[in-house]
Amino acid sequence: MGKIIQKRVLIPKRVTEMTIKAPVIASKARPGNFVVLRLSMKGERIPLTIADADPEKGHIVIVYLIMGKTTALLDTMKEGDVILDLCGPLGRPTSIKKQGTVACVGGGTGIAALHHIAKGNFQAGNKVVSVIGARSKDLLLFKPELEKISHEVLVSTDDGSVGHKGVVTEVLEEYLDRDPDVKEVIGVGPVPMMRSVARVAQPYGIRTLVSLNSIMVDGIGMCGSCRVNVGGEIRFACVEGPEFEASQVDFDELMMRLQAFKSQEKESMELFEK
Ligand code: NAD
Ligand code: FES
Known part of the structure; x- marks a missing residue:
């Protein structure tokens, strides 16, 4: 082990x-x-x-x-x-059911985490549309793996080195405009991206989930370090998440809590590098 x-x-x-x-x-x-x-x-x-x-x-x-x-x-x-x-x-596994088209949206390193979710949807018989974005071509992860299980893989890069030049949620929006059959959107990546996924998907009225990367210590619901505000209630991401309904998440609070140990993290990294 x-x-x-x-x-x-x-x-x-x-x-x-x-x-x-x-x-x-x-x-x-x-x-x-x-x-x-x-x-x-x-x-x-x-x-x-x-x-x-x-x-x-x-x-x-x-x-x-x-x-x-x-x-x-x-x-x-x-x-x-x-x-x-x-x-x-x-954590709670993603609730996957056979329902039709699922848009799996991944940003940066979040694409790796998204892969398992996209694969689960594919295995359940859903049509997976993977929408992935990175800063540049060299930073784009898991594209070949996603191609094996996706109906389509749509790509964006911030610098335009491959795919659409811009952020991943611009590609998501364009896809949602042309496919009225999307039943669910799931986003995994940096917090600003997940916030944007929530904002972009909301007008379409599609169930939209995001996988929150809050700070965790025990991972079993005892310490409270992973608490997030969802729909005005405190939820523990480790046992009640990490996936939550995107429109309900307080992303500002999540962002603030992720900064909580920044100075200690910086100091610890500097000591490690010495
Ligand atoms: P990054 O900053 O390079 O961004 C990757 C892509 O996300 C960008 O190319 C863009 O397409 C999109 N994006 C970023 N900001 C956006 C915005 N404001 N609006 C729309 N799209 C936006 O990503 P990175 O450095 O690889 O990301 C690392 C972060 O992802 C870390 O903070 C890590 O904790 C987080 N992460 C989260 C999970 C999770 O489970 N949610 C998993 C892995 C990594
Ligand atoms: Fe401790 Fe969630 S990580 S309660």
Whole structure:
């Protein structure tokens, strides 16, 4: 349990994929679930979405953006090394039913997390339209994997190096204009993107979900660190989410809470880099 089977650099110095031996987690993991991992006895716990799971091999796949001390430390680990603590699958799985066309919207590293959800929708017999965006062509993840399970993959890049020049929600809006049969939209990515997904989809009256990346510690509903404001109520993303109805989410509060430990995170990263 926790042994790194394969490590693949997806974007040098930025995004890495790890396949990890975790038979119990792999046998239970559903799209939308995540794991919480810890690398040392005094280390912080971080949540990472399960990007894929193979119950037969007993493997799960995680994809992480190297953005702080823990992910930088994780990135020093090699194939054969063992992750100290790996807890999961956590969170409520995505509620997937056969319903027709589902637009799966992913931004940046969020595309990796979106992949498992898109795959689950494909396996349920839905028509998956993947709408993915990154800052540039080199930062676009999982396009070939999504092509295998999607009816269409629509792409945007901020710099126009591939696909539509602009943000991913512009492509979503254009798609929703031309396809009246979309039954559900699901967005995974940076908070400003998810807020924009909520805003763009609302006029169409389509059920729209976003997967919230709030700070988590225990991941099992005890510490309260993952609390988010949804529809004016405090909800714990780890046990009641991470997916919530997009129009109900207070994105400003989420953004503020994500900044809560920025100075400590910066200091910790600087010490790590010394
Ligand atoms: P990024 O900042 O490079 O943005 C990726 C794409 O998102 C952009 O190219 C654009 O198309 C879209 N986007 C960004 N801001 C937008 C806006 N205001 N309106 C519309 N579209 C917008 O993304 P990144 O640096 O790869 O993202 C990392 C962030 O994603 C981290 O904060 C991470 O926590 C988060 N993330 C979230 C999840 C999740 O479960 N929600 C999973 C993985 C990563
Ligand atoms: Fe502790 Fe959700 S992470 S309550």
